[in-house]
Amino acid sequence: MRLNHIALAVVVSGAAVATTANAARDTIQIAGSSTVLPYASIVAEEFGNTFPQFKAPVVGSGGTSGGLKQFCNGVGDNTIDIANASRKIKDTELAACKKAGVNQILEIKVGYDGIVFASNANKAAYKLRPQHVYAALAAQLPSNGKMVANPYTRWNQIDKSLPNEAITLVIPASNHGTREVFQEKMVDAGCETYAAIKAMDKDAQKKACSTFRKDGKVIEIAGDYTETLARLKTSPNAVGVFGLGFYDQNRDKLRVATVNNVAPSEKTILNGSYPVSRPLFFYVKGEHLKSIKGLKEYTEYFISKKVSGKGSKLERAGLIPMSDKERAAVLANFKAGKAVK
Structure with a gap:
């Protein structure tokens, strides 16, 4: 399966994410890294199939910097829930997030590339x-x-x-x-x-x-x-x-x-x-966990061993999985609500 042919139904342009968010808040909105995009697209499609009570997330591109810029626009229905990133968030981006009221920034490592x-x-x-x-x-x-x-x-x-x-x-x-x-x-x-x-x-x-x-x-x-x-x-x-x-x-x-x-x-x-x-990440807006249906479940599903570990579909698509120890630490930090400082 070619990466650029995966889950086209849930992939949209980065620009479309922010403008459609207000009309689809029963749907997780994602933008960012083109490197993480194909993996997130696979997970979004599988998530929709595995959890029929939730809609498949809408996955956009726009690059790491573009995705984090959208992510840091603020909190609420007209802002995205997740930014995919092929690097860590910068201090300047953290400052922009906090200035806009985004304080609960949860870092999720997904593997390596x-x-x-x-x-x-x-x-x-x-x-x-x-x-x-x-x-x-x-x-x-x-x-x-x-x-x-x-x-x-x-x-x-x-x-x-x-x-x-x-x-x-x-x-x-x-x-x-x-x-x-x-x-x-x-x-x-x-x-x-x-x-x-x-x-x-x-x-x-x-x-x-x-x-x-x-x-x-x-x-x-x-x-x-x-x-x-x-x-x-x-x-x-x-x-x-x-x-x-x-x-x-x-x-x-x-x-x-x-x-x-x-x-x-x-x-x-x-x-x-x-x-x-480099490691690959996505960042979850903690302020949206209670209001956006399936956001918590999507995050935990993505970092599960079945989805992104050894022998998974993501590994077959090219992702280099984390060790079980790393995976457990990422999941524990997410469940504890440990935000990036």
Whole structure:
């Protein structure tokens, strides 16, 4: 089963969630991460089938930042109940929530995912390191004591071990939680290998590490991974950034790269040897637990071992499950109403 074909009946655009919430408060409203979206869509469909007394939740996208922005709009029928996220909520987002009266923010970890780099299946394999990725996308690079326009046009100019292919990197746009993990664990890590950049003041260093080239070699995708995959079809030499779960569902179309000589897999992500991985979450608005039918039950159903543990449908769809110990702790915190501080 392809992730992008799952539970289409309950998937809507992020914009539709907030506007329809007032008209459907017997239905859980969800928005956020495109990485968590396919898993939440599976659970929403299964939840509706398993609990006929509740309607299937409406699952929207919009990216982690967009979902949390909707989540933090306030409390009440015209606001969403859950924000899916491929990263932890930020302090600035917590502050925005609290300012709007959202104080009971319950963090639910659902499992893990890796961020992978993949090219078309018929292309040569890439053996990437963070410094390769930074050198490919940076607007400027150090040279002879000053920052100059990025001179690289082909991967093998960066490192002779890389394929002799034109540089085209297809990356998530800034609305994605994936982008932030990609920035931290690949771009920043690669940027910091340059002594000249490390010697800069903090503002200059941040600018050097986060300003990408605008010559068409870096393509930012605001939509989900299906759009990234489509771009690889139209740009055959491109390397795209995907979630491991999406890659697993499209292995026939994609060739995955190693990072620091480690291939992404459930094993290498859980043991920490693959460097570009992250936990996945959703955030529940505690103020809505009593007023929104099925919200408590949906949350507990999602994090049950049957639904998201080893051997579950979510694992088969690409989610890397938590350990039983982690799962028990997440459930205990939710039942205790332990809010994010």
